[in-house]
Amino acid sequence: MEKGGFLVYVISFLLILLIYILLKRNERESKRKAKLPPGSMGWPYIGETLQLYSQDPSVFFTTKQRRYGDIFKTYLLGCPCVMLASPEASRFVLMTQAHLFKPTYPKSKENLIGPSALFFHQGEYHSRLRKLVQGSMSPDAIRNLVTGIEAIAVSALDSWAGEHVINTFNEMKKFSFEVGILTIFGHLEACHKEELKRNYSIVDRGYNSFPSNLPGTPYKKALLARKRLSKIVGEIICERKEKRSLEKDLLGCLLNFKDEKGEILNEDQIADNIIGVLFAAQDTTASAMTWILKYLYDNPKLVETAKAEQKAIYMSNKESDSQLTWSQTRKMPVTRKMILETLRMASIISFTFREAVADVEYKGYLIPKGWKVMPLFRNIHHSPEFFTDPQKFNSSRFENAPKPNTFMPFGTGVHACPGNELAKLEMLVMIHHLVSKFRWEVVGSQRGIQYGPFPVPMHGLPARFSKESTI
Ligand code: HEM
Ligand SMILES: *[C@@H]1O[C@H](CO)[C@@H](O)[C@H](O)[C@H]1NC(C)=O
Ligand SMILES: *[C@@H]1O[C@H](CO)[C@@H](O)[C@H](O)[C@H]1NC(C)=O
Numbered sequence: 001m002e003k004g005g006f007l008v009y010v011i012s013f014l015l016i017l018l019i020y021i022l023l024k025r026n027e028r029e030s031k032r033k034a035k036l037p038p039g040s041m042g043w044p045y046i047g048e049t050l051q052l053y054s055q056d057p058s059v060f061f062t063t064k065q066r067r068y069g070d071i072f073k074t075y076l077l078g079c080p081c082v083m084l085a086s087p088e089a090s091r092f093v094l095m096t097q098a099h100l101f102k103p104t105y106p107k108s109k110e111n112l113i114g115p116s117a118l119f120f121h122q123g124e125y126h127s128r129l130r131k132l133v134q135g136s137m138s139p140d141a142i143r144n145l146v147t148g149i150e151a152i153a154v155s156a157l158d159s160w161a162g163e164h165v166i167n168t169f170n171e172m173k174k175f176s177f178e179v180g181i182l183t184i185f186g187h188l189e190a191c192h193k194e195e196l197k198r199n200y201s202i203v204d205r206g207y208n209s210f211p212s213n214l215p216g217t218p219y220k221k222a223l224l225a226r227k228r229l230s231k232i233v234g235e236i237i238c239e240r241k242e243k244r245s246l247e248k249d250l251l252g253c254l255l256n257f258k259d260e261k262g263e264i265l266n267e268d269q270i271a272d273n274i275i276g277v278l279f280a281a282q283d284t285t286a287s288a289m290t291w292i293l294k295y296l297y298d299n300p301k302l303v304e305t306a307k308a309e310q311k312a313i314y315m316s317n318k319e320s321d322s323q324l325t326w327s328q329t330r331k332m333p334v335t336r337k338m339i340l341e342t343l344r345m346a347s348i349i350s351f352t353f354r355e356a357v358a359d360v361e362y363k364g365y366l367i368p369k370g371w372k373v374m375p376l377f378r379n380i381h382h383s384p385e386f387f388t389d390p391q392k393f394n395s396s397r398f399e400n401a402p403k404p405n406t407f408m409p410f411g412t413g414v415h416a417c418p419g420n421e422l423a424k425l426e427m428l429v430m431i432h433h434l435v436s437k438f439r440w441e442v443v444g445s446q447r448g449i450q451y452g453p454f455p456v457p458m459h460g461l462p463a464r465f466s467k468e469s470t471i
Helices: 003-032 049-053 057-068 087-096 107-113 123-136 139-160 168-185 190-207 218-243 250-256 267-298 300-319 333-346 377-381 395-399 420-437
Strands: 071-076 079-084 101-103 354-356 360-362 365-367 372-375 438-442 449-451 455-457 462-467
Touching: 057 071, 057 377, 079 087, 087 372, 087 377, 107 190, 107 218, 107 267, 123 250, 123 267, 139 168, 139 420, 168 190, 168 250, 168 267, 168 420, 168 455, 190 218, 190 267, 218 250, 218 267, 250 267, 267 300, 267 333, 267 420, 267 438, 267 455, 300 333, 300 420, 333 395, 333 420, 354 372, 420 438
Parallel strands: 079 372
Antiparallel strands: 071 079, 101 354, 360 365, 438 462, 449 455
């Protein structure tokens, strides 16, 4: 071999080796170097909690998203968090990699609702309970509730009509509570219903108060009322067992459940899930309905459009002296789109919380074990990338289905809302009677949103209702 040829051979070999080593190192580095997402952590411990709570949370998130992109870190309520504002990231956390992210709630809230309620759980227990809850809220189950919901809506609306001003949100809460009771227990004796209602309202008041165990504080009162709720549910179960009735409402499903080993649910598990469903159902639905009334009031054209659709159904039922049917509620395309647009605009569940159960890498970023992860539904719903003119109420945009994972008012994946069809049904029935027979005006000129913790129009949207005299 020639001398020069040998040198070229050696040099090429060394070069290839060098490139190989460099590449390998790079690969290892990029694996190890999966770095934390960008973002600021604020002051130790309180972090950026004050910034979040002292302003509209969507402003907080949008400002961050603009500065750092779709993935950023922050520090909230004593916990490091990664916030995710893209459809793909929501899908990753809530659907495809859901096993790596567990639900997480403050212990004080968990104790108030009941630690066995399904939304605190993951895995076997969660999916078992979820099937039961979903079963009792499937279209097949709730189609039997239309007449009951209609009766509740009509009696609510009749009680609002008059000179007095009502707090729309509070009244909608009463309505969604009644529907919740109907779904869970079927027709319940008035005395039980009253006791549940009064004790539950104490729990509700304590939910957002400071968790203190001192006697007399709202939180402590709420815990005591919660104990009484379990007792009342226990009594209802007793009576039902005596009657041996096999109802297909949620309580019936929970009572009849047996797993493969023949194990049944104990009374705490049943009570926790019943209170859990009542809790998940009430403020969410009430807030959505309050927003619909506001958007409709702000835009008289919308009322006219809804009225045209609903009054046709109303008049035909009136002529034949019949009640609203399930199939009629399935043929209200205009109103249905208004409901979807309301859910997008108001984004009642602005975001949710999970906790990483292991170190997870996403798009080159490290999400360390124990960190909170927050998919930001509201930011996605208000992104001009997915919704043109996002700040504009335009229900026609729902003539075409939104892109996958860009519209998640009810969440997505294993914990997605099992009550979503029921919630939409309640809203359709309420709007049907509202726009067919009533007029309403919002009282006061105060605009704005209050968070408690769901967004609600300022002061619960005070309004006056009157029955239209032309019918
Ligand atoms: C407009 C009204 C409603 C909205 C916007 C809403 C929204 C949501 C969302 C976003 C989730 C998922 C939370 C997460 O992934 O962390 C959820 C879960 C849940 N919702 Fe709803 N919801 C509504 C009404 C209802 C109603 C009427 C019921 C029952 C009657 C209900 C029962 C539940 C339950 C039990 C869960 C927990 C599911 C699980 O963890 O597997 N919701 N809801
Ligand atoms: C709460 O429930 C109990 C029954 O356990 C009942 O005696 C009581 O009147 C209820 N409390 C309120 C404030 O309604
Ligand atoms: C509402 O949305 C539809 C469909 O995206 C669009 O064609 C229409 O121009 C929008 N209307 C207004 C007033 O923005």
